[in-house]
Amino acid sequence: IQSLLNQSQQLLHELQHEYDDPRILQLDFRNELALRRTQATAVLCDAWPGLARQNSPLVEIVLGAQSRVAGYERIKVANHLRDERLALVARAAEPLAIALAEVLANATAYSHPDTDVQVTLQQSGGRGAFLVVDDAGIGMDGDALDRARALLAGPPEVLLTELGDPPQTGFAVVGRLVLQYGFNCHIEDSPFGGMRTILRVPAHLLTVLEDDRSLSALAPKPVRTQASPAVPAPTEQETAPVPQPAGGEAPALPSRRRRAPRPAPARPASVAAPDREQVPRTPEQAGASWAALQQGTLNGRSVAGPPSAPAPDDHDHPDDRDDQGDDQT
Structure with missing residues (x-):
């Protein structure tokens, strides 16, 4: 079963380069879920995981x-x-x-x-x-x-x-x-x-x-x-000194007064960019994003060597969500 699913995976990857259809990505992902379940079953039976890295x-x-x-x-x-x-x-x-x-x-x-x-x-x-x-x-x-x-x-x-x-x-x-x-x-x-x-x-x-x-x-x-947060500039926020009280008492905490922020310079209309959140994504863009995610994760697979021997066929395979979890109540 693992061997057949690996062959299906390779074929789906070829189709993704020829056709721009998000349904192919969904098929590839479901094939990946089925491959994970058969791989887990093989491991449970002390078989080799089936991939070499x-x-x-x-x-x-x-x-x-x-x-x-x-x-x-x-x-x-x-x-x-x-x-x-x-x-x-x-x-x-x-x-x-x-x-x-x-x-x-x-x-x-x-x-x-x-x-x-x-x-x-x-x-x-x-x-x-x-x-x-x-x-x-x-x-x-x-x-x-x-x-x-x-x-x-x-x-x-x-x-x-x-x-x-x-x-x-x-x-x-x-x-x-x-x-x-x-x-x-x-x-x-x-x-x-x-x-x-x-x-x-x-x-x-x-x-x-x-x-x-x-x-x-x-x-x-x-x-x-990652870049650390910038420290506020002195022009935005200043500390006003407080006179030392008489009688040897502890000095009071400094108080802060905030200056009005300077207005940002107007951006020329010729270079103004549209708001990304207001631009709807096309199906092609959504498909490209998913393809990018898959390409990145494929770099970690690096399949080499023959797949493991097929695991016994389970004709009553439960729904993926039902068989993913373990004994949580």
Whole structure:
């Protein structure tokens, strides 16, 4: 099944370059969702994930996982890495992408469609890196949380009959990858009201890319490199000194008086640009934006090598939203 879906994916990518039809993009995305489900099933049965990568930037791993999840537009990524070229070694890149996609699928499935899912990338000394996923969903009761933690710990054996009907495999898949590749996953209550899931990548699975390797243009830049807010100029705000009171008392706090701001110079009519928010987007522009997102995430896939053996066909495959989440109530 994985092999057939990979062939369909390649054909859809060729069609996208020949025809400007947003429906082709929607077909490609649904094919990606089906591919993720078959890949997760293979992992649950201790099969090879089916993709081989080179050393891959951590931030591009996040983008690749985001592109595999329904509701990807709700996922907001904050990059707090000290080194933006921090990367996963080849053997751990695809497993981490699969695990993060399952965590994101669970977060989007069990939170309101109008809320965001926050992903934060952090780097911690010699202890590796962390991917923190926060949702504002419905949360989990104590029994469900204990069961989720047991699955995420990577038990040596998982029975499908223990995963519900239809089987909710997300946490079990992450647990298998934790057991095989050595990273760690923990879940707890989130300060945003839902759940917080933390994927910890140990230092021995990390590397730094050479400078000649370009990063995806869609990868968010580290927060530390962003421009800091400008300090108000003295002409806009001044501090008026207050006389020192007699009797040795503590001086009063300085008071501020605000000057009227200078009017901005009028912009010549010849260079005035139209307001972007008032210009409606055409279907072609919307399709181009989606294509740009896909092109960026494809940079993180770097498919090489033959696909894994086909997984058993599941004729009663449940709806994608139903099988994405795990035992949250």
